[in-house]
Amino acid sequence: MKKFSWQAGVLTAIVIPTLALSACTSQGGRDPDAGKAELGGKVADTPEIKVAMITHAGPGDTFWDIVRKGAEEAAAKDNVDLLYTSDPEGGRQAQLVQQAVDQGVDGIVVTLAKPDALKDALKKASDAGIPIVSINSGADVSAEVGAFTHFGSDEALAGAAVGAELAADGSTHPICVIHEQGNVALEARCEGVKSKVPGSEIVYVTGTDMTQVSSTVTAKLQAASDVDAIIGLGAPFTQTILKAVEALDLQDEVKVASFDLNGELAQNIIDGKVQFTVDQQPWLQGYGSVDALWEASRGGFQIGGGQPVLTGPAIVDESNAESVLQFAKDGIR
Amino acid sequence: MAILVDVPTLDERVGRRSVAQNLLGRPEVGALVGAIVLFVFFSAAAPVFLQPNSFATVLYGSSTFGIMAVAVSLLMIGGEFDLSAGVAVISSALTASLFSWYFSMNLWVGVGLALIVSLLIGFVNGWILMKTKLPSFIVTLATFLMLTGLNLALTRLIGGSVATPSIASMDGFQSARAVFANSFTIGGMDLKSPILIWIVLVVIASWLLLRTKIGNWIFAVGGDENAARAVGVPVRATKIGLFMGVGFCGWVLGMHNLFAFDSVQSGEGIGNEFLYIIAAVIGGCLLTGGYGSAIGGAIGAFIFGMANKGIVYAEWNPDWFKFFLGLMLLLATIVNLIVKRRAELK
Numbered sequence: 001m002k003k004f005s006w007q008a009g010v011l012t013a014i015v016i017p018t019l020a021l022s023a024c025t026s027q028g029g030r031d032p033d034a035g036k037a038e039l040g041g042k043v044a045d046t047p048e049i050k051v052a053m054i055t056h057a058g059p060g061d062t063f064w065d066i067v068r069k070g071a072e073e074a075a076a077k078d079n080v081d082l083l084y085t086s087d088p089e090g091g092r093q094a095q096l097v098q099q100a101v102d103q104g105v106d107g108i109v110v111t112l113a114k115p116d117a118l119k120d121a122l123k124k125a126s127d128a129g130i131p132i133v134s135i136n137s138g139a140d141v142s143a144e145v146g147a148f149t150h151f152g153s154d155e156a157l158a159g160a161a162v163g164a165e166l167a168a169d170g171s172t173h174p175i176c177v178i179h180e181q182g183n184v185a186l187e188a189r190c191e192g193v194k195s196k197v198p199g200s201e202i203v204y205v206t207g208t209d210m211t212q213v214s215s216t217v218t219a220k221l222q223a224a225s226d227v228d229a230i231i232g233l234g235a236p237f238t239q240t241i242l243k244a245v246e247a248l249d250l251q252d253e254v255k256v257a258s259f260d261l262n263g264e265l266a267q268n269i270i271d272g273k274v275q276f277t278v279d280q281q282p283w284l285q286g287y288g289s290v291d292a293l294w295e296a297s298r299g300g301f302q303i304g305g306g307q308p309v310l311t312g313p314a315i316v317d318e319s320n321a322e323s324v325l326q327f328a329k330d331g332i333r
Numbered sequence: 334m335a336i337l338v339d340v341p342t343l344d345e346r347v348g349r350r351s352v353a354q355n356l357l358g359r360p361e362v363g364a365l366v367g368a369i370v371l372f373v374f375f376s377a378a379a380p381v382f383l384q385p386n387s388f389a390t391v392l393y394g395s396s397t398f399g400i401m402a403v404a405v406s407l408l409m410i411g412g413e414f415d416l417s418a419g420v421a422v423i424s425s426a427l428t429a430s431l432f433s434w435y436f437s438m439n440l441w442v443g444v445g446l447a448l449i450v451s452l453l454i455g456f457v458n459g460w461i462l463m464k465t466k467l468p469s470f471i472v473t474l475a476t477f478l479m480l481t482g483l484n485l486a487l488t489r490l491i492g493g494s495v496a497t498p499s500i501a502s503m504d505g506f507q508s509a510r511a512v513f514a515n516s517f518t519i520g521g522m523d524l525k526s527p528i529l530i531w532i533v534l535v536v537i538a539s540w541l542l543l544r545t546k547i548g549n550w551i552f553a554v555g556g557d558e559n560a561a562r563a564v565g566v567p568v569r570a571t572k573i574g575l576f577m578g579v580g581f582c583g584w585v586l587g588m589h590n591l592f593a594f595d596s597v598q599s600g601e602g603i604g605n606e607f608l609y610i611i612a613a614v615i616g617g618c619l620l621t622g623g624y625g626s627a628i629g630g631a632i633g634a635f636i637f638g639m640a641n642k643g644i645v646y647a648e649w650n651p652d653w654f655k656f657f658l659g660l661m662l663l664l665a666t667i668v669n670l671i672v673k674r675r676a677e678l679k
Binding site for chain 1: 381384386387390393394397485494495496499590593594595596598600601642645646648
């Protein structure tokens with residue numbers, strides 16, 4: 001029995017994943033029709049165009065699901081064939097842009113978290129006459145790399161909005177929890193907070209590992225007793241932070257605030273566990289960018305007049321959380 | 334009884350083998366078969382794949398793994414791992430960029446310093462390994478963590494931000510870019526310089542491995558360190574040299590990253606070390622050392638690059654990307670094993 005049969009090995013390698021796949025699709029616990037968006041109206045009768053959306057999303061970030069949903073809804077309505085790809089590393093994201101150019105797409109939507117890495121590839125896209133729209137981060141370099149408009153929220157502005165809210169609540173020593181060391185946009189948010197509350201402090205956690213987020217935040221709260229607020233920079237991280245605060249029984253002393261939004265966070269705001277969140281309305285970034293490219297192909301339109309189109313910041317607190325809860329649960333807020 | 338003695342039996346070790354047997358016995362042949370299968374597959378699945386410019390993109394993507402895979406293959410033949418290889422690339426780029434920027438010097442000074450730093454990282458890895466006799470897995474895991482921390486801490490300390498300031502306007506940028514991040518057109522293909530650097534490195538490494546004394550030393554220390562020492566192979570120098578080779582390749586790739594993109598993000602490179610090891614393993618290097626080839630590592634990187642880019646050209650839903658990548662790697666290595674076993678049985 002020492003000899004391993006390779007025929008059987010290959011068969012297993014093919015059969016098991018296939019079985020796993022079929023198991024996934026046929027035995028899901030959810031009504032398969034429940035997630036399908038009800039799209040009213042009819043699809044545009046313009047010829048089909050191909051749009052590549054290339055983001056710097058890391059795997060498993062809920063934020064990008066929302067962007068993608070917006071993009072898919074616009075694509076369905078505008079008769080657009082949407083090709084979504086992403087890579088968190090700048091150089092490889094540039095290669096994805098290059099690939100989109102190779103494929104001869106009719107438009108490119110790109111995030112500019114690492115503009116230096118992307119500018120050569122985007123130059124090739126411009127030279128090939130492919131219209132570019134940038135989304136999310138990078139409003140300041142958008143025009144420079146050849147995008148005709150930008151859909152996004154100003155991170156520093158959003159941070160300042162959070163800082164102003166906290167300052168109005170009398171906070172002097174908030175903690176800003178950065179879940180991805182080295183991310184320029186997240187740093188900008190915390191700097192925005194600091195501009196309004198000078199006593200704010202940054203803590204770095206490993207966002208890819210929630211147990212690390214929890215333990216680091218716990219350690220920080222135990223060490224610094226005068227902390228009066230803590231800010232998560234993404235909805236899933238705020239949930240973890242909230243649990244850490246509650247486990248330490250500090251919910252009366254430490255206020256929790258957040259950036260971005262999801263269903264659970266909206267519920268927590270309604271319940272008063274989280275004070276507020278600043279939503280940059282990612283769905284609009286996905287929808288708007290694909291729609292803008294369709295408009296460009298439809299009649300050469302260029303929305304935004306060479307300026308960024310702001311999709312936020314929109315503050316969600318207990319006054320309006322009820323109204324966005326349903327949409328957050330649907331995964332579009 | 335005497336009759337048996339008289340029959341001239343050839344020892345199988347010195348017997349002649351057929352050309353086919355020789356060919357099939359090479360470490361990289363399984364990977365080559367896998368690469369051909371994958372190439373044919375993607376050519377059929379995605380017509381764009383065969384366009385010259387698309388193919389150049391595939392080659393470029395492969396070269397950014399392949400440059401490192403060359404040195405990592407040699408290191409693995411020598412019986413060691415280097416988990417710090419991924420972040421060491423970024424360390425090198427950060428060194429060149431931040432040093433030149435902070436002291437307002439010609440970029441070539443930074444490039445030279447980065448080479449010294451990269452070789453030093455390799456030397457320290459190898460030296461600690463030989464001094465402590467700890468497994469290289471542990472030693473380089475420690476340097477991996479230390480470099481990750483140093484990259485971020487020093488970048489913020491010196492540059493004030495998590496990414497280095499742009500160096501595009503500094504002296505020496507154009508000439509360094511012409512060396513490390515140029516692009517030129519050959520036969521309708523828009524080739525980038527890392528592809529050529531990669532090929533040159535593979536040729537040098539293959540020559541070193543198969544035609545020189547050093548190559549024999551590398552195989553010997555990977556096969557059995559004590560036996561190698563007993564027959565007079567300079568084990569310490571060989572292993573330290575192999576780690577410095579990884580440092581050198583890290584410097585080459587780091588310089589490409591820097592001059593292609595002007596600015597470097599301090600947090601990048603993490604996780605890439607496994608991709609280099611994967612490329613070497615697909616290419617026929619044994620995890621236990623003593624067996625493998627430089628060209629195999631190159632083919633492994635090419636397989637990885639094809640799978641990586643081919644999935645995009647085939648316009649498959651990227652949610653499945655990692656799964657297909659894993660499946661393809663698995664199948665490639667299985668093909669590799671089957672071919673090798675068949676060859677050994679004959």
